[in-house]
Amino acid sequence: MIVRESELMHYGVLGMKWGVRCYQNKDGSLTSKGKKHYTDDTDTYNNAEKSKNPITRHKQNLINKYLANGYSKEAAEAKAKQRMITEATVAVVGGVAIAVVGKKVATRVGQDYCDKIIKSGHEIQNVGTNSKETFKNKAFYAAINKHDKDVYSKVFPHKEQLSVKSYDGVYINSLKTNKNIKRASNNTARKVMLNMLQKDPEYKSQVLKAMNGTRYGWLDREAPEDLLKNDPKKFYDRFNQALATPQFQSSKVREKFYKELEKKGYNAIIDINDTKYTVYADLANEPTIFFGKDIVSKIKNKGLDESDINKNAAKYANQLIRKNGAKTIAMSSSSYTMIKSYLNQRKVEEYTKEHPNTSLSRKEILAR
Structure with missing residues (x-):
């Protein structure tokens, strides 16, 4: 408010009246206009989820996911931003297998810079x-x-x-x-x-x-x-x-x-x-x-027991074979190692079953 000798000037919101609060009730609570004006973070998140813009919805879904996993608001927003940058790069490249790599990169970036x-x-x-x-x-x-x-x-x-x-x-x-x-x-x-x-x-x-x-x-x-x-x-x-x-x-x-x-x-x-x-x-x-x-x-x-271990390894190896078989690029070295280990184990088991009295070592059986 500015007071001069012969003038009284007041700056406010268009349509406001002296003594009438647009955004607060007398008890300090927000009016409907106030709630709309002072939208808190939760409302922003909910509105973003309902947005007609698919990019806005996707970003907020990512943020909510990271919040649910224990990240702070700032960390969740940072991870969501990095994830979307990665996804944009993947979209340009356009490959199913590359998208998997992109997801891994986004995860690693979050681990590098975000506490959890x-x-x-x-x-x-x-x-x-x-x-x-x-x-x-x-x-x-x-x-x-x-x-x-x-x-x-x-x-x-x-x-x-x-x-x-x-x-x-x-x-x-x-x-x-x-x-x-x-x-x-x-x-x-x-x-x-x-x-x-x-x-x-x-x-x-x-x-x-x-x-x-x-x-x-x-x-x-x-x-x-x-x-x-x-x-x-x-x-x-x-x-x-x-x-x-x-x-x-x-x-x-x-x-x-x-x-x-x-x-x-x-x-x-x-x-x-x-x-x-x-x-x-x-x-x-x-x-x-x-x-x-x-x-x-x-x-x-x-x-x-040994039976459980072998069954679980075989089950996981089969999962990897099915998963990687649908990709357009070669399997990762670790996946290949796991599958090769499983196939070697199966080869040894089949050979010893057919030759119960064999004196060959595992290495010698695999070399046959």
Whole structure:
């Protein structure tokens, strides 16, 4: 309001009257015009879902999906935007198989930059070889969605059966989260690690020593010191890969890293090894590492015998064969590895059934 010697001027909304509120009632609640004017986020989302514009509807459906999966509003919007950019690229290229790759890329982008909340009471799954494990106060990997549970329950046991000579057995452990668990994005976890290395020379020395003592899964020969200086992102990849190695566990490097993340409210990170570098890279969507005391409760566990393991592997291999058979490009290397493993196993079983007294080894049977 501007007051002058001989004038009184007031600026407002066209049609408003002195003392009459257009947007609020006397008790402070919004009028129908007010509700329309001050549309909250929920109404915006609902209106977007009902929009006649298919692009607007699609975008909001994506946002709602990510919100339902525990992402914050900002993270959900970022993932939806990236997903739509990827889909636009796919539409230009125009290929069924490429669309699958695009979806994977969008998922990876979200994992790189978006933290995620895994809600309290959510059932997750660990597959391991220790039937007595309680998961009370140790780091462990787990599948957090239906797709990954299917992958790990069918691929991991078969993989263990072929690579481990003796073990207690393979068990599918069903776990329930005891609280909302915040999973750090790769970007967040990397920043925490780099900050620790910068502020604590002793820890930095321990990390470099441990990493030089193991090259688990490394596809290059670059020294950790060079990676840290020239490519911090790849350095974190190698650091993350080495978290399960004896070198990291014996030097307490892993525990210190997890404790620092816990201070910042995190109890989980992405398993980069299975995301990028192992047979699961093209199969699993969100392999996750959990850590912290009493963050989950064990509901049940189920032991798998050799027959179960082989049947599950065969079932999954057949799924991959049917799925990849409809694509226009060759199968991924991990899918091929899984199928080849299954076919080899079947060949060995058929041969030993026909020749029960054979003295040939598995390798010799496969070479025939």
